Amino acid sequence: QQEQWRKLVQEPSVTADGHTVELAANIGTPDDVAGALVNGAEGVGLFRTEFLYMGRNALPTEEEQLQAYRAVLEGMGGKPVVVRTLDIGGDKELPYLQLPKELNPFLGFRAIRLCLAETDIFRTQIRALLRASVSGNLKIMFPMIATLQEFRAAKEIVAEEKAKLQASGHAVSEAIELGIMIEIPAAALLADQFAKEVDFFSIGTNDLIQYTMAADRMNEQVAHLYQPFNPALLRLIDGVIQAAHAQGKWVGMCGEMAGDLQALPILLALGLDEFSMSAASILPTRSALRGLSQLQLQQLREEILAKATPEEVLALLDEQLEEVY
Ligand code: PEP
Ligand code: MG
Numbered sequence: 001q002q003e004q005w006r007k008l009v010q011e012p013s014v015t016a017d018g019h020t021v022e023l024a025a026n027i028g029t030p031d032d033v034a035g036a037l038v039n040g041a042e043g044v045g046l047f048r049t050e051f052l053y054m055g056r057n058a059l060p061t062e063e064e065q066l067q068a069y070r071a072v073l074e075g076m077g078g079k080p081v082v083v084r085t086l087d088i089g090g091d092k093e094l095p096y097l098q099l100p101k102e103l104n105p106f107l108g109f110r111a112i113r114l115c116l117a118e119t120d121i122f123r124t125q126i127r128a129l130l131r132a133s134v135s136g137n138l139k140i141m142f143p144m145i146a147t148l149q150e151f152r153a154a155k156e157i158v159a160e161e162k163a164k165l166q167a168s169g170h171a172v173s174e175a176i177e178l179g180i181m182i183e184i185p186a187a188a189l190l191a192d193q194f195a196k197e198v199d200f201f202s203i204g205t206n207d208l209i210q211y212t213m214a215a216d217r218m219n220e221q222v223a224h225l226y227q228p229f230n231p232a233l234l235r236l237i238d239g240v241i242q243a244a245h246a247q248g249k250w251v252g253m254c255g256e257m258a259g260d261l262q263a264l265p266i267l268l269a270l271g272l273d274e275f276s277m278s279a280a281s282i283l284p285t286r287s288a289l290r291g292l293s294q295l296q297l298q299q300l301r302e303e304i305l306a307k308a309t310p311e312e313v314l315a316l317l318d319e320q321l322e323e324v325y
Helices: 002-006 032-038 061-074 111-119 119-135 149-165 185-189 191-195 203-215 219-226 233-245 264-270 278-287 294-298 301-305 310-318
Strands: 022-027 044-048 080-084 137-142 176-184 200-203 251-253 276-277
Touching: 002 278, 022 032, 022 080, 022 278, 032 061, 032 111, 032 278, 044 276, 061 080, 061 119, 061 137, 111 119, 111 137, 111 149, 119 137, 119 149, 137 149, 137 200, 149 276, 176 185, 185 191, 185 203, 185 233, 191 200, 191 233, 200 233, 203 233, 233 251, 233 264, 233 301, 233 310, 264 278, 264 294, 264 301, 264 310, 276 278, 301 310
Parallel strands: 022 044, 022 276, 044 080, 080 137, 137 176, 176 200, 200 251, 251 276
Antiparallel strands: none
């Protein structure tokens, strides 16, 4: 099987009926780029920038960040690279920021919330990204967006820093897309409004499942409630994709669900455009795609969304897809 997969490294990510999607890699450091390419990644769908900030005693400088972002953009050689701005807080701590202990860190001061409050940290990262933008195909993504106001504020900061950089003689790409992660149910439910203003969505199922089911993603005792195939979650995902497509925007997914072969037919049925996953999952997914018909799956969309439980969703797929893999 490994041999079969290897042959697909340079092949397109296309279904049996000719529907093309993008299979991208989730990375955490510039060193991960090589592995992404060896495994046939068509882009980076999620660069978690936290690593730059972790395991040290002080914030990374603009120059340090610039080097890392440039290395990834150049390494990917013009393929799309979605860089997520700092997503600290929740389960990811930065001791040197000395943030107060919180009772509910996953519902607290994290990610874009922290960045919009501590704007020096955020502006430094944005400047580094803008300066790196001329080295490749950069897309900037904001994590944990709950309100349009947050997106507008972040977008405004990007515009301000871009103007300042250009005024001081720095080149900045004019083609940078700005998108948001959909990982809070409020943003998923309001996707039609967001879709008018963002360039893309990327669905972060790791958090979206946790917040939709009110089940801590780290807590074993409620792991049975952490249900990727719950129709409640599938309806949220569907709404996001429909809303984006109505505005001509693309939708990716960068949570674990994107690399789950059991989820693949469902996500194709719902019309997902980009799947971002650990590098090791890309070739198995590309191989599985070749055995699936998007047109056929699309016809199951309403039936899937009308199911009541995860078990019913999976039974429907089992019944419809014999011997797909
Ligand atoms: C997610 O929430 O699905 C996601 C990709 O982000 P992280 O796992 O880094 O929270
Ligand atoms: Mg997340």
